[in-house]
Amino acid sequence: MVTRLSHFFLRTLREDPADAEVTSHRLLVRAGYIRRAAPGIFTWLPLGLRVKAKIEGIIRDEMTNAGAYEVHFPALLPREPYEQSGRWTSYGDGIFRLHDRKGADYLLAPTHEEMFTLLVKDLYSSYKDLPLSIYQIQDKYRDEARPRAGLLRGREFTMKDAYSFDYTDEGQDASYQAQRDAYERIFQRLGLEYVIVAADNGLMGGARSEEFLHPIAVGEDTFVRSEGGYAANVEAYTTTAPGAIPFDGIGAPVIFDSPDTPTIQTLVDHANTHLAAPASGIAGPATDGATEWTAAHTLKNVVLALTHLDGTRELVIVGLPGDRDVDDKRAEVAFAPAAVEAATEQDFENHPLLVKGYIGPWSESGPVLGEESATGIRYLLDPRVVDGTAWITGANIDEKHVHTLVAGRDFTGDGFVEVANVRAGDPAPDGSGPVELARGMEIGHVFQLGRFFAETLGLKVLDENGKLVTVTMGSYGIGVTRILAILAELNNDERGLVWPASVAPFDVHVVATGKDAVAFELAERVSAELEASGLDVLYDDRPKVSPGVKFGDAELVGVPRIVIVGRGAADGQVELWDRRSGEREVVSVEDAVARLRG
Amino acid sequence: MVTRLSHFFLRTLREDPADAEVTSHRLLVRAGYIRRAAPGIFTWLPLGLRVKAKIEGIIRDEMTNAGAYEVHFPALLPREPYEQSGRWTSYGDGIFRLHDRKGADYLLAPTHEEMFTLLVKDLYSSYKDLPLSIYQIQDKYRDEARPRAGLLRGREFTMKDAYSFDYTDEGQDASYQAQRDAYERIFQRLGLEYVIVAADNGLMGGARSEEFLHPIAVGEDTFVRSEGGYAANVEAYTTTAPGAIPFDGIGAPVIFDSPDTPTIQTLVDHANTHLAAPASGIAGPATDGATEWTAAHTLKNVVLALTHLDGTRELVIVGLPGDRDVDDKRAEVAFAPAAVEAATEQDFENHPLLVKGYIGPWSESGPVLGEESATGIRYLLDPRVVDGTAWITGANIDEKHVHTLVAGRDFTGDGFVEVANVRAGDPAPDGSGPVELARGMEIGHVFQLGRFFAETLGLKVLDENGKLVTVTMGSYGIGVTRILAILAELNNDERGLVWPASVAPFDVHVVATGKDAVAFELAERVSAELEASGLDVLYDDRPKVSPGVKFGDAELVGVPRIVIVGRGAADGQVELWDRRSGEREVVSVEDAVARLRG
Structure with missing residues (x-):
């Protein structure tokens, strides 16, 4: 059904919101995509929800292609599993905790490793059940000390989190690779540049850990990369120690x-x-x-x-x-x-x-x-x-x-530690040349958890020999709402948003201008034809709104392809307007429809 | 993509869950649709999530047809709006409350009237912006004293809640009717019998309030109905007062x-x-x-x-x-x-x-x-x-x-009150005959809120004469997860679930039996052909599982149309099995595919 602006729930704003620090926040609020509900907590308006659904659709597609099945865990969870893993305590102030009416402890889950582990433990028991990859797209909660930058660091946010379950390390490597490949396809379809950097593999004991960073100045993460292809976030960079130097003949201190x-x-x-x-x-x-x-x-x-x-x-x-x-x-x-x-x-x-x-x-x-x-x-x-x-x-x-x-003669240490800052020009540890530093924003993380959660929560299966073995897991996260914000951060100009076609809230924005009924009738027909051929159409049918306001709204909202139906309508002429390049071209209505369908 | 049971995340259970009081709960757990996470809080497994998505799809469709636009509010909300409406207090123990790290009060929203009202106030200001209908499909929270009956009364549950905004009573009546009509279409598409009963219109001051009840013995609501068409829940039934009786000549007390x-x-x-x-x-x-x-x-x-x-x-x-x-x-x-x-x-x-x-x-x-x-x-x-x-x-x-x-001579009251129980045989207030009592489960509620929230939260618009008028609202709710449970409650037999086609997790369940590679190859081909024609196919390709187990699983899972590919495969014969009637019919594979597509 064609969405008509005369009825659609949209109000674009002339003023930037006072609390917007970054472009994405400013434009998403002004163009009517989101609205603040509390610090770091947002209401999704129809336009925003449509873009979010498109991103989620791409992720679901690629999860399916990677052989992962969708589940959905509650956001409100009991304390026990998190107590078992030790995270009830180690999360500190970073999570929302609450009691129910009986005084039992609950939390709003920031991640669901424990629940995924326990679910599989609950239902599976044999190596024959594995490998398994399952995922959810879910609203998560973190009680950030300083929620900021709009959707980039919120307290309620949407993530896709997937987990793989294998009983051999080789199996885990394959599951990891399948998710890693899916992430590459997802970011490619979203038109989102990414760098895969080696990341710290933390305390869980797993072997591989890589972050997908989008290189962007407002990013919170610093990463290093060499021309020879090395990339790591600074936490994961390892220093190349020089060889020992003979100290015979050096004078005393x-x-x-x-x-x-x-x-x-x-x-x-x-x-x-x-x-x-x-x-x-x-x-x-x-x-x-x-x-x-x-x-x-x-x-x-x-x-x-x-x-x-x-x-x-x-x-x-x-x-x-x-x-x-x-x-x-x-x-x-x-x-x-x-x-x-x-x-x-x-x-x-x-x-x-x-x-x-x-x-x-x-x-x-x-x-x-x-x-x-x-x-x-x-x-x-x-x-x-x-x-x-x-x-x-x-x-x-x-x-x-x-x-x-x-060193080694007059003093020794108790060991070595990697805490010195990394500088441009430092050597990449893989010998691929000097590194440069760049800023990025984490958009995905693929991570071999190893056996930490399975060991802690008792997830074991019988192997081919009837022996109980601990399952090895991988964790794969993508920040859905963060990706939406980054796409907005990247795709805009001084007049508003310019969405990539893959995630635009509508495929085509049809604008009827003037007071001539002919224009409105033609715009109506064009909208219906485009919609009938499977495109999502936003039709600006507002009767008493000036072309200037309509064009301004179209530019702000940022649907990439715009059709203007106005002066030439009587002659069957419309204007095709490419939002990104700004180019406008007068074509016949048949031509316009054919090109938009194509 | 064909979903293969050899990899799909599904484990059917032989035993009924110990805590299941009702059929839907028992079967949804046994057939691998949901899993308990905490009292009244469930994890959605892939099968359950698919059925839920189908129900949500039907609701979205009909909301779109009714001219409503989708938004999405946070589940975690600040206290202030609920303080303004008085509900922070009046909810009592029925909601989950929490603090953030700064000590600010939050709640997990059980309903969002305040947020919808404030959102429209935030963005709209003129009668020209109205009418407006917006809705969300959202996970809601109630801290039920006795969560029970599986999804029928949970603490985390999914609802569609819509609100309409008008500036005249006539406008509100039209918006109300549009939602009421949409509800009828939704329940018809879901194959869910309903009775529309007059309901109490509560404290909000609105004029109309009707519940959609599904007549079912396990229902929590009692309602009355007459053969002449009257229907109301017992709270809304009004007693027909007899005429006064002359008391001349009656003796003294x-x-x-x-x-x-x-x-x-x-x-x-x-x-x-x-x-x-x-x-x-x-x-x-x-x-x-x-x-x-x-x-x-x-x-x-x-x-x-x-x-x-x-x-x-x-x-x-x-x-x-x-x-x-x-x-x-x-x-x-x-x-x-x-x-x-x-x-x-x-x-x-x-x-x-x-x-x-x-x-x-x-x-x-x-x-x-x-x-x-x-x-x-x-x-x-x-x-x-x-x-x-x-x-x-x-x-x-x-x-x-x-x-x-x-009465009226020796004593008088301070007024009348409707608290006496209603009995079968009592007259319907509209003169349509005696009522009978029945049990039902609320599946939807359409409700003219009137101006309560708009007045309380200051939602006014300028009318045609430039005068500020208070907006009048309607509230329209459907319990998504409850509907799913009721559909399971209604559609089953002693062997398992039997979904209506409109909400079944898959359109067709293909079962390959035997050890003959020919059967598996044919089953593979049939699955691919059906999937290619737009049907969702669950293919039981498990190599070493007996036909008995496969048929048992198919019956428990409840996809309405099953294709068995086994003995006759070499001759291009398959069996079509209607899960509901139990009828099986041997047909050629071409015939089977054609009929399933049809």
């Missing part, structure tokens, strides 16, 4: 006075004034050829405080080249599930052996940092701090540093 | 001793032993021709306690013929929004003038019941207690009653 040098920069300035020029490469390849002291010659020791799941607080010191900083996201992943923060004044007071601004691993009387040292504080090194590299670092005495302090 | 007669039955026995036989019709038409005293000659005075919204408690006494009882549901509606219960011992202690078992409106020293009486307690009469009717009732003295107490 020398303590020197360094008044007023609590920062790396003041220390470097001091060294260049008071020390002899450095030899090349003494702090590894990064200082090759340096004729002056640089931050890269110094070893920075950053004191971090971890809070473990059981609530205990532990100090950890990270030693990294002075030209690097601790990257918060990489630290978060490196130390998960513990929470990380900078050490506080109180922490320093509790450890008087740490001389703030002059901390180092070594002293003349023995090691200062490390589990076996005077402080007993765990000391982790950046992978670049290989044996034989020589550093300027704190001497653990106020206003004194030490130089020619050689 | 006579107090008489009636020891040990605190109940109507003991009183009637006493009267028949000690009083002269009654004259005909003295207590109205109900006692015409009676030669003995009956309960219908007595006036029963029932003490009720109302709790008003502001928490105050008020006693009310209802005078009704002794052969009637107070119907709880009718009392609930009659006194809404106050809550009603029987008076407690404490209430009687607080009113020593009420002599329990011997309460009546009259005493020699003056009125005892009524706002102007000695007790000051409001006294409401059943409509049958018209002026001139003469009663035996309590004399307000222990073990004494009074007879020949004439």
